[in-house]
Amino acid sequence: MAFEIPRETNTGSIAEITLGATSEQGGTRSHTLTLGGSSSLPFHFFEGEQPHPPVVAMEVFDSVPTKYPEPLLDYYRDVIDNPGEMAKKCVEEYGAELISVRLEGTHPEKGNKSVDEAVEIVQKVLSSVSVPLIFTGPSHFEKNNEVMKKVCEVTAGENCLINYVETDNYKTIAAACIAYGHTLVAQSPIDVNLAKQLNILLTDMNFPADKIVMDPLTGTLGYGLEYTYSIMERIRTDGLAGDKMLAFPMLVTPGYESFNVKEARAPQKDYPDWGDLAQRGIYWETATAVSLLVAGAELLILYHPQSVEIIKSKIAEIFAAEGGE
């Protein structure tokens, strides 16, 4: 018997989510980006469609992260405390397709920046780059609500990606997203059922189903990647099998997670077998990103310019081979 391509077809497909808004659409972005729309597992063009390539975002900060490793800092030393300029550098020099502004400095225990200070940074980045934007709030319920409500308001009509809500704290921010026309990240702790439950809660409050991006919570290489990887594969398989409450594009954060762990920060003199530190950080982030890309990630927030370059070039390579279908 001769080989025949074993195709599998799916009944479901992933929701298409558009980020950003141009002036015709009531925003100020130069273009929009669309995620999702696949009717098969990632890059299985032989049995389904994937109309939109995954996209790569980079991240800027309202306050310099305490754990930002030296080899990474070498790329950003001149702009690290200037989010507007850093965003520009990420877009113009390193090819970021979106910018995430991390507002962790508003956390009561991590600087307690005021809502007004956050708004000022948001507006700075909004005017310094024209790509669609992601705003990432602090890991603190009340402060996250307070900051994000205002961020949603001052960026009304821009269709930003507001990052994030979770099961125990979603109403305020979700309502603000509806009111000001933004898209929302629904984050759940590496669990298929909890992810689904949150999406149900959101749609139950009439949150539009074409405005949800899921964050299954990234564990980086060596620190829970095995869980994230498999949960994402399961979410995607269930979504394609027709479970609409799991059929949303997925966001992952290999940059934030990878550069937070020892492997991306410990010098080789402390761990001789681990090899060169500067290279190791890039490798750690890239390996995490590659694995999550094949597990179904559509939006990757990366930190290192070299990781960004390689992941973008591999995505381009995949889609070039398909003639952009």
Next chain:
Amino acid sequence: MALSGLDIFKLLPKTNCGDCAVPTCLAFAMKLAQKKAELSECPHASDEAKATLGAAGTPPIRLVKIGGANALEVGNETVMFRHEKTFFHQTGIAIELRSSDGTESNRVKIQAMENLTVERVGEQLTADLFFVTFDSENGEVFLDTLTVIKELSTKGVILNCQDLTVLKQGLEILKENRPAIYCEAKPAEKIYSLAKTFEASLVLTARSFEDLEARSNAAVTADLNALILNLEAAGFGKKLQHNTLLRRSALQQNFKPFGYPLLTRIKGATPVEILAEASLQICKYGSIVVLPEYDQALLYTLFTLRQTIYTDPQKPIQVDPKVYAIGDPTPDSPVFVTTNFSLTYFMVSGEIENSGVSAHLVVTDAEGQSVLTAWAAGKFDGEKIAKFIKDIQFEQQVKTRKIIIPGLVAQISGDLEESLPGWEVIVGCQEASDIPSFIKSVELT
């Protein structure tokens, strides 16, 4: 595809002679179907029955071994996704050595490979194979390199040598070490006989499914079955698709020509590209990756990724239950306690480290479960923690008499104080990420 009892019955003599120690052919067929008997127990089975049932009896993806005492085993996978069961035989990592680089340069790499063993959560991680390429004027360096490998290492070898005379000499050197022969193109007849003589496995390379199928069939016809497939593809997406289709056809269609492990020679313009390509193979069905260079940081990253993907999803990764020193703790430093689920340990130890405070981290044996799960299962309660601390005689090692427990199990604090007289229990924060701010906010010792 597994044959049913009835399918098997049709192939048997149907004489019910009883020589198989089962009264009827039908009963014997049922036992065969349940894999409780072997066809050889029926002395009257036809050749057709042997051929058909023999094929049904082999796993959909054959297990292939490369190497002698320390052989790498690849193949024999049963699922498409690790969450369906687990992936069994982790991707072998090979480093390429070229004869054009000279024996001395190769010796250095061989020694480095031999010395490289990294411990990670209780496992020793190493590279597995040498891929030796003959690309110089004469065979001397190639053969010398093999001799050095034999001298210094027990790792398996894949030979990439298009000169059959040199190849044969190389196989002589590696005689007892079950090497593999890499065939760049359609193998010459002579290669089959060499493979047979030296019990070598054969890596078959092709650029299309059709050619690969033809080469696989030809090798089987030549009576070889230790095969490894190398389907060359241009581009990241095509590689993912090809590997997926090969595994699917083997597992779901029981398509024999593709029922073998997969090998890829990794190419990349930069080290990061090599890392990205190799990572794809580890995630998506690559059985062996051949790296063009030795790069320690890259190997460590790939080792960790391979461990990640091949970990049994049913069994959490555990760290050894003991007291871990974070920073440079003294007998007066604070004491934290948590479970031996690797992720919990990594997060807690990482965050204590981030706080800049030196501390003792007591990691109890909770069978690798996270704090809440272990508590719910009765594996992380006051009594268990107290017993652990007493068993390891921790009280003699520190002067501190305050112990910080995870905020998620605040309810065990009374119980723990009772079981551990003289100690004050402090309820810590719920999330590891809050440890640095928690440390600032309380009197820890």
